[in-house]
Amino acid sequence: xxxxxxxxxxxxxxxxxxxxxxxxxxxxxxxxxxxxxxxxxxxxxxxxxxxxxxxxxxxxxxxxxxxxxxxxxxxxxxxxxxxxxxxxxxxxxxxxxxxxxxxxxxxxxxxxxxxxxxxxxxxxxxxxxxxxxxxxxxxxxxxxxxxxxxxxxxxxxxxxxxxxxxxxxxxxxxxxxxxxxxxxxxxxxxxxxxxxxxxxxxxxxxxxxxxxxxxxxxxxxxxxxxxxxxxxxxxxxxxxxxxxxxxxxxxxxxx
Amino acid sequence: xxxxxxxxxxxxxxxxxxxxxxxxxxxxxxxxxxxxxxxxxxxxxxxxxxxxxxxxxxxxxxxxxxxxxxxxxxxxxxxxxxxxxxxxxxxxxxxxxxxxxxxxxxxxxxxxxxxxxxxxxxxxxxxxxxxxx
Numbered sequence: 001x002x003x004x005x006x007x008x009x010x011x012x013x014x015x016x017x018x019x020x021x022x023x024x025x026x027x028x029x030x031x032x033x034x035x036x037x038x039x040x041x042x043x044x045x046x047x048x049x050x051x052x053x054x055x056x057x058x059x060x061x062x063x064x065x066x067x068x069x070x071x072x073x074x075x076x077x078x079x080x081x082x083x084x085x086x087x088x089x090x091x092x093x094x095x096x097x098x099x100x101x102x103x104x105x106x107x108x109x110x111x112x113x114x115x116x117x118x119x120x121x122x123x124x125x126x127x128x129x130x131x132x133x134x135x136x137x138x139x140x141x142x143x144x145x146x147x148x149x150x151x152x153x154x155x156x157x158x159x160x161x162x163x164x165x166x167x168x169x170x171x172x173x174x175x176x177x178x179x180x181x182x183x184x185x186x187x188x189x190x191x192x193x194x195x196x197x198x199x200x201x202x203x204x205x206x207x208x209x210x211x212x213x214x215x216x217x218x219x220x221x222x223x224x225x226x227x228x229x230x231x232x233x234x235x236x237x238x239x240x241x242x243x244x245x246x247x248x249x250x251x252x253x254x255x
Numbered sequence: 256x257x258x259x260x261x262x263x264x265x266x267x268x269x270x271x272x273x274x275x276x277x278x279x280x281x282x283x284x285x286x287x288x289x290x291x292x293x294x295x296x297x298x299x300x301x302x303x304x305x306x307x308x309x310x311x312x313x314x315x316x317x318x319x320x321x322x323x324x325x326x327x328x329x330x331x332x333x334x335x336x337x338x339x340x341x342x343x344x345x346x347x348x349x350x351x352x353x354x355x356x357x358x359x360x361x362x363x364x365x366x367x368x369x370x371x372x373x374x375x376x377x378x379x380x381x382x383x384x385x386x387x388x
Contacts, residue, residue, distance in 0.1 A: 013286060035289065036312070036359075037357050037359075081314070084357050
C-alpha cells in the first residue's frame, strides 16, 4: 500500500470526475477505502489484479455491510454511497467504501525446487480502480495490455502477475555467445496458505520445462487460457544473461 | 463610435457600472461536508430569487427548506440527481438547507427576477394613475 493513500474527497475538492486509486499491492491483506460516493466502479487500465472486492454500508443488512465484486468483464454500475455519517456496528467505524484484492497474492512465494541461494524477483501487482463521481459515458471492459522486458539480470526467477489474463506472448533469447543458459516457464495459482514448508499448497503448472538454450537461440511461447490455463502469475526461470526476455499479455484471447 | 485624430475610430470604454446587489447574479460551487447535521445552502437576502442547484458528483444529497432534514433518506427534502438541475423559486427570508453523508459538489446559481421590476413598475404606474385621476 502506498502512503499516503489517495483520498476520495480530495478528488471531489479538486473538481475531478473520477477517483482513481492506483497503487502497488504489497500484501494480500491490503484494504483501501473511499470516503465519497460513486456512480460506477471499474477496474483501472493498469491493474494487474483482475477481481476486486468492495464493501459498502448497507442498513438493510444485519452486518450493515454488503459486498460485491467487479472485474475487467464486469464493472459495477449504480450509486454506491459512502455513508460517512453512519457507523459500522461493533467497530464503530465511520461508513466507507472498502476495496481489496479478491485475487490471492503471496509475496513470500518461493518456486518449488529452487536451489539454495536462488533469488526470486517479484513484479508487484498493481491495484488500480476507478470510482466514477459522475455518470460514466462508457465502462471499458478490458485492461490495457502489458509488456515486460527483462534484459540484464542477476536473479534466478521472475514472478510476473498474470491475474485474469487470457493470452501471453513470450520470447526469450540467449545472447551469451559462448554458454548455454537455462530457461523455463511455469504458471502458478496461489493458495491461501503461504509457501513456507516442504509441501506448499500453491499449484504450479509447467509450461516450458527448464532446459538449456543454446547461444543465440530463441524460445517463443504463446500461452492461452484455452490451451495452458489461467494463472495468478507466470514464473520465469533463467540462469544467465544477457538474455532478453519479453512478456506481452492481454485480456483478450488472441486465439 | 467617436472619431480620434488621424481618422481612426476609438472603441467605447467598457461600462464601469454594475448591477446593484439585488440584481446581481451569484455563481458559486458549494461543497458539502460529511457531517450528520444540516447545513445552510442559501440564505435569501433578496426579494425573490431563482436558485438553480446542480449536483456534479454522485451524492446522495438532500435539499430542503427545513432546518433539520434528519438523514439523507428521511424524505424531509428532495434528492439531487447528478447532472440534473433543480430550479427553485425562493422568496425573501427563506433559506435552503442541505444534507449529505459525504463530500459532494453542488453548483449554485442565484438569479434575480428581471421581470419582477417591470411588473412592479407597471403596477406602481397604474396605481399612481388611479390615485391621481
